[in-house]
Amino acid sequence: MAEECDGGGALAGLRGFVRAAVVSAASDWDRAGMLPEGILAELGRRGWLASFLEPAEGGVGLDMVAYGRLHEELGCGCSSLRCAVTAHDMVAVAVRRWGEVGQRQRWLSRLARGEVVGAFALSESGAGSDVSAMRTVARREGDRFVLDGKKRWVTNGLRAGVFLVFARTAEGAGAFLVPRDTPGLTLSPMEPLLGTRAVGISEVTFEGCRLAPEALVGGVRAGxxxxxxxxxxxxxxxxxxxxxxxxxxxxxxxxxxxxxxxxxxxxxxxxxxxxxxxxxxxxxxxxxxxxxxxxxxxxxxxxxxxxxxxxxxxxxxxxxxxxxxxxxxxxxxxxxxxxxxxxxxxxxxxxxxxxxxxxxxxxxxxxxxxxxxxxxxxxxxxxxx
Amino acid sequence: MTRAVEGDCDPRSAIRAFLRRFIAQPIGDGDDIFNLGHVDSLFAIQLVLFLEREFAIKVENRDLDLDNFRSVEMMAAFIGKKRGVAH
Missing domain, CATH: 1.20.140.10 (Butyryl-CoA Dehydrogenase, subunit A, domain 3)
Structure with missing residues (x-):
C-alpha cells in the first residue's frame, strides 16, 4: 500500500498529502466544526473525488480496491474529511449507475473536479435506518415534481451544490437531484455531533420545491x-x-x-x-x-x-x-x-x-x-x- | 456459481438457482417474487448484479421496471429482449 500511495498512479502523493495537509490540521477542523473552504476542491484537483469514474466521465478510474485504499489513507488523517468524500461519492455513484445521459453529463465531471459538492439526503427525524418511515414527499404537478419535507444529518449539507433526495411519490419512493439554488430549499446547521464534527452536518428543508422532470434518478419506483x-x-x-x-x-x-x-x-x-x-x-x-x-x-x-x-x-x-x-x-x-x-x-x-x-x-x-x-x-x- | 454461456437459449435454470438462495419455499416460474414477502431491501440490487454478471447484459435506468424482474418468466423475457432473442 505504501508503494501505491507514495509512488505512481492515481494515488501518488496521497500519503504525503494526508501527513502534511490533513493530520496536522484535523484537530483544528474538529474544534472549528467545519472543514476548510476549498479542501474538497483540492482533493478534486488531485483526482480523489468520485475517483472511480472513468477518465471519459471526469474521474481517474480507480478500481474498487484502490478506492478503498484512498479512503483508508484519508481515514488515517481525518474522519470528517473522509466522511465528506464518502457522501459526495455516494451521489456520484448513484448518478453514474442510474442517471440518464443528461444527468451524467451535467453532474459527473463537476463532481469529480469538486466544482460541485454532493450531499446525500435520506435520514429524517424518526426515519434513520428505517427508511420506510420516510415522510418527505414529491407530488406530481404536470410534468414536474413538487418536493416537501425535511432531512436531517445531511453530511456536506452546508457546502453542497446538489442534493440527492429520497422522497415518497404516489407510485413509490424516488430519488431526486436537487440543486442548492432551488427555490424553497433552506439549510440550517445541526448541533455539533459527538464525532466527525468538521463534516458540516445540517438539516435541509424543502417547501414546495418545484423540480424539473430530469431531477428524477432511475424512475419513480427505483429510489x-x-x-x-x-x-x-x-x-x-x-x-x-x-x-x-x-x-x-x-x-x-x-x-x-x-x-x-x-x-x-x-x-x-x-x-x-x-x-x-x-x-x-x-x-x-x-x-x-x-x-x-x-x-x-x-x-x-x-x-x-x-x-x-x-x-x-x-x-x-x-x-x-x-x-x-x-x-x-x-x-x-x-x-x-x-x-x-x-x-x-x-x-x-x-x-x-x-x-x-x-x-x-x-x-x-x-x-x-x-x-x-x-x-x-x-x-x-x-x-x- | 457456474456462469451461463452468453449464447445459452434458456436462462431459467440459472435464475431459479439464484432465487433459491433467497426464497426457501418452492416457487413457480410465474410467481411474483416481490409479492411473496421473502426478499429484503437489498435483494433487487443483488438480482440486477446477478443478471448482469450471469448473462453479460447491462441493466440500464430505463430497465428499472419491476415488471422486468417479478418472476422467472419475466426475467427470462427481459434477458431475451436485452440479447435480442425471443423467449
Missing part, C-alpha cells in the same frame, strides 16, 4: 430498491476502509506512546496487560484490512454478494475502530482524554461510524441473511459469489 442500495454499498465500503484507517492511526500512536520510557524508566509496553491490548488491536486491524480488501475485490467484480459484503465490512471495521480507539485512549491515559490528541478525536469519531449508513444492528440482519443465502447456495451445489 429505495435500486438507487439507495447502489449508493449504500459504496458508502458502507468507504466507511469500512475509513474505520480501518483510523484504527491503524490509533494503533500506531498507541504503540509509539507505549514504547516511551516513563519517568521511572519503564515503558508501558513492558506490561503484559498493555501488550494484550496491543495484540487485540493488531489482530483487529489485520482482520478488518482483509475484509475490506475482499469487499473491494467483490465490488470490482460486480458480484451480487458485494452488497452484503459491504455491510459486513462496515459492521466489522467500525466495531474494530471503536475497540481500538478506546484501547488507544486507555493506553494514553490522561493525555488521551485531552482535546487535540488524535486518539481522543478518533474515539469520538469511531462511535459515529457504528450508526451512520445503517446502524450496526440493522447490518446484523443483512449479514445474517447473507450467511443463510450462502449456506443455501452451498447446500444447493453452487459456490460462493
Amino acid at each position: 429505495l430498491r435500486f438507487v439507495l442500495p447502489a449508493a449504500l454499498a459504496l458508502g458502507r465500503y468507504a466507511i469500512a476502509c475509513g474505520c480501518l484507517g483510523m484504527a491503524r492511526a490509533c494503533l500506531d500512536a498507541a504503540i509509539e506512546h507505549a514504547g516511551r520510557p516513563s519517568a521511572s524508566g519503564v515503558s508501558l509496553s513492558s506490561h503484559q496487560l498493555v501488550c494484550r491490548m496491543i495484540a487485540r488491536m493488531v489482530a483487529g486491524v489485520r482482520a478488518a484490512g482483509l475484509l475490506c480488501r475482499a469487499c473491494g475485490a467483490s465490488l470490482e467484480a460486480g458480484a451480487p454478494g458485494s452488497v452484503p459484503e459491504a455491510a459486513l465490512a462496515k459492521y466489522f471495521a467500525s466495531g474494530v475502530a471503536r475497540e481500538v480507539t478506546a484501547d488507544a485512549v486507555q493506553i494514553f491515559g490522561g493525555e488521551g482524554c485531552l482535546q487535540g490528541n488524535i486518539v481522543e478525536r478518533f474515539f469520538r469519531d469511531a462511535k459515529v461510524m457504528e450508526i451512520i449508513e445503517g446502524a450496526n444492528e440493522v447490518l446484523e440482519l443483512v449479514i445474517a441473511r447473507h450467511g443463510i443465502h450462502e449456506y443455501l447456495a452451498m447446500a444447493g451445489g453452487e459456490g460462493r459469489d
Whole structure:
C-alpha cells in the first residue's frame, strides 16, 4: 500500500498529502466544526473525488480496491474529511449507475473536479435506518415534481451544490437531484455531533420545491430498491476502509506512546496487560484490512454478494475502530482524554461510524441473511459469489 | 456459481438457482417474487448484479421496471429482449 500511495498512479502523493495537509490540521477542523473552504476542491484537483469514474466521465478510474485504499489513507488523517468524500461519492455513484445521459453529463465531471459538492439526503427525524418511515414527499404537478419535507444529518449539507433526495411519490419512493439554488430549499446547521464534527452536518428543508422532470434518478419506483442500495454499498465500503484507517492511526500512536520510557524508566509496553491490548488491536486491524480488501475485490467484480459484503465490512471495521480507539485512549491515559490528541478525536469519531449508513444492528440482519443465502447456495451445489 | 454461456437459449435454470438462495419455499416460474414477502431491501440490487454478471447484459435506468424482474418468466423475457432473442 505504501508503494501505491507514495509512488505512481492515481494515488501518488496521497500519503504525503494526508501527513502534511490533513493530520496536522484535523484537530483544528474538529474544534472549528467545519472543514476548510476549498479542501474538497483540492482533493478534486488531485483526482480523489468520485475517483472511480472513468477518465471519459471526469474521474481517474480507480478500481474498487484502490478506492478503498484512498479512503483508508484519508481515514488515517481525518474522519470528517473522509466522511465528506464518502457522501459526495455516494451521489456520484448513484448518478453514474442510474442517471440518464443528461444527468451524467451535467453532474459527473463537476463532481469529480469538486466544482460541485454532493450531499446525500435520506435520514429524517424518526426515519434513520428505517427508511420506510420516510415522510418527505414529491407530488406530481404536470410534468414536474413538487418536493416537501425535511432531512436531517445531511453530511456536506452546508457546502453542497446538489442534493440527492429520497422522497415518497404516489407510485413509490424516488430519488431526486436537487440543486442548492432551488427555490424553497433552506439549510440550517445541526448541533455539533459527538464525532466527525468538521463534516458540516445540517438539516435541509424543502417547501414546495418545484423540480424539473430530469431531477428524477432511475424512475419513480427505483429510489429505495435500486438507487439507495447502489449508493449504500459504496458508502458502507468507504466507511469500512475509513474505520480501518483510523484504527491503524490509533494503533500506531498507541504503540509509539507505549514504547516511551516513563519517568521511572519503564515503558508501558513492558506490561503484559498493555501488550494484550496491543495484540487485540493488531489482530483487529489485520482482520478488518482483509475484509475490506475482499469487499473491494467483490465490488470490482460486480458480484451480487458485494452488497452484503459491504455491510459486513462496515459492521466489522467500525466495531474494530471503536475497540481500538478506546484501547488507544486507555493506553494514553490522561493525555488521551485531552482535546487535540488524535486518539481522543478518533474515539469520538469511531462511535459515529457504528450508526451512520445503517446502524450496526440493522447490518446484523443483512449479514445474517447473507450467511443463510450462502449456506443455501452451498447446500444447493453452487459456490460462493 | 457456474456462469451461463452468453449464447445459452434458456436462462431459467440459472435464475431459479439464484432465487433459491433467497426464497426457501418452492416457487413457480410465474410467481411474483416481490409479492411473496421473502426478499429484503437489498435483494433487487443483488438480482440486477446477478443478471448482469450471469448473462453479460447491462441493466440500464430505463430497465428499472419491476415488471422486468417479478418472476422467472419475466426475467427470462427481459434477458431475451436485452440479447435480442425471443423467449
